[in-house]
Amino acid sequence: MMIVGVLTFVATERNSVAEAGFAAACAGIGTAICGPYAGTLADRFSQRAVLLASSLLSVTAVTTFLALVAGDAPFALQLIVAFVLGGATPQVAPFSRARLVDFASSARTPHKRDRAISMVMSYESVMDETSFVIGPVLVGVLTALIAPWAPLVFGAVITATIVIAFAVHSSAVFRPVTEVSTPSPRGRVFSGRILLLALGMFLVGSVFGSTLTALIEFMTVRGLGAQTGIAYGAMSAGAIITAIVLAMLPRALTLRLRWIVFATLGLAGTIALASSSTVPVMASALFISGCGIGAVLVSLFSLGSEEAPVGRSTTVLTTLQSSIVVGQALSTAGSGLVAEAWGASAGFTVAVLSTTLLMLLGILYALRCRSTSAS
Template sequence: MTQDTSTPTQAPSLDHIPADPAKSPGPGGRYQAIFALAGKSFFPIAFLARLPLAMLTVGALTLITEVSGSYALGGFAAGGVGIGSAIGAPLLGYLADRIGQRPVLLGTAVGNPVAIGLFLLSAALLDPSDAPFWMLAAALFMGASCPQVGPMARVRWMAMTSRRPQGREMDTALAYEGTADELTFVLGPALVGLLAAAVAPWLPLALAAVLTASMVTAFAVHHTVEHVVPTSRRPKISRKGAVQGAPVPEAPAPQVRPQWLLIMVPVLGMVAMGSFFGSTQTSLTAFAGSFDMATSAGLIYAAMALSSAVAALSVAFWPERFGTAGRWVLCAAAMLAFTLLLFLPSSIGTMVVVLMILGLPVGPTMVSIFGIGAIVAPRELMGTVMTMLASGVVTGTALGSSVAGRLADSYGHSHAFIVPTASAAALLLLSLFAVRAARKRTAA
């Protein structure tokens, strides 16, 4: 007898009360529906488990700069974390697709704190006059082993909502995940700055190690992981198209092969989104520096992040006629228009207002790109594609920061704002390809 592996049978618990799939909750009940679907404990666990990812890059930069007195070495360490994450994330996603999320997450829950410990040790023994080989190696290891909680949470949501076409749970869940990511990347660097200034520069990384060991482990064993069935546990299809050990079906469903050209559309979209984030933050640092407030650039940037997070939550209530690809087109066009406002402010207060306006289309754009990723990704590579999207943000952030920093050094902050505008233009161009990709994948 063939077992249905798409959604494993399990006894309901007090924490996991499935909603009625025959009902589509109204706007006021959409977030209650996903709370019922995953269980209330999922949300604090997944949020705290992803917090270390937002702390590692800034934590490495802060610690090495403080220990060595060199911004160059600090940037070198932060770049190592970013490169390691960009390389390691898709590999972790592929392993999760093959053998399951739980063993991969448990492995990183052990490996990443070890990597953080090695990095702290290298910082304690660092001599700025020597080539910091061990520091760079530890930074790469720290980035590569960082648990990809956000992408894997999205994969769980896609599995849990795959048999619920009458509701809008997936849109709601992706909207929540976009907000969680935004808040994480606001709170993470702020927490690093607070702990480093108030106690010691090594404390943020030590806290990240503790959070990873505890909360990632809790995320790994949470019951929602059972909804994601790895390829190693799925029934094998014989050459005649029958599941081994089962009767031959009348019309076996063909396996969907990865269409990498379609998959690269949302991946490049996340690279452009990362470039927008990195270049905006760097440009704002230069802008604030002109008022002798460079250290407050993170607080100024938070204005955009907070409005973006609120706007991401609103996606669950948008009319369905927009569609995922159409929403990307609309929001990217708004981003491009609003980035032109960055060239106008002549004071910090005015810039804060502009950033709050600019953030409104940013969150929905991210939600839409992840939605397109879910549409074009084959089921058996969902984790790989989701982590590729996350890696795209990291890569784009490094690229945007670098280009904007060079322009700011050479020509001033007004020229650096060209990079966020160009990134938004790239997002709009890619959104047109996303419309075609969504149609092609749906028709396949």
């Protein structure tokens, strides 16, 4: 809700999709820069302390941002606070993944461990994609029913209540017996293959960000700007359905192959987006895109859990999550300028390019894994 809320609030208050894109980009970059550090601190100390501190800072940043934008403060100052807002956002999603992967990794046999991790990643991805549905939809509903500031206030309330409960839960200090007490050296965490996964996540975020920004322009031109979040839910709905189905796919369809196959499906969906002219056609294309990108998202997180060195799963998963955010943030800013200057179709072209690169990166990752196995 935070990035979409910033985007909607600034677009409404300043009447500029481009400026809204820059503000959302600053929030996303803040998350991307601070997220991996939060993961490292959680691996070294505990998730609880990191979550409590970030929750307090997040609520303060949201309150300050709302006051600055409503008071027409200098835009540069708004961007700075948006950066802090994004950086302070609690890293609930990767922290939750890390906790459940820890539990799954303590299974007694390799078969049970693999099955447990697969179930964890499917479950977590469904939760992630559900948040992609509920978040934008809530932004749209709260904006339409109350005011553009309501989504950010509601997000701050969630942080002050549910995130705090997550922070003090007993699982925040869980460590399985299979995990060593000394983390792996920093240099081993970011191997070449993990960096490729991070780049893949960056491109996934780029697809989300460029699609959302172009969709805002598409809906605004038709007088339906306040319903953008609801329309965007079609993409997330496709991603949720695919994430559930992935848990039932045969093991012969490897994670690397899933990356390539579903990125190709996502590419077909984004191409359809760029040529859509009506809202129903747009919704169908969003659904297809979500089916492809959602499956790639699950595959990348699963590959990340496999590649993570022992004791550094939170760091790796937080880095992957942050890569999504920075990709979303940068593409939001870039596609915002493109969409405002040349229309929604041009903005969707950014999503087409990002999905094409995502498919090619999947092929590169598969080739790298094959050469490593051969050597």
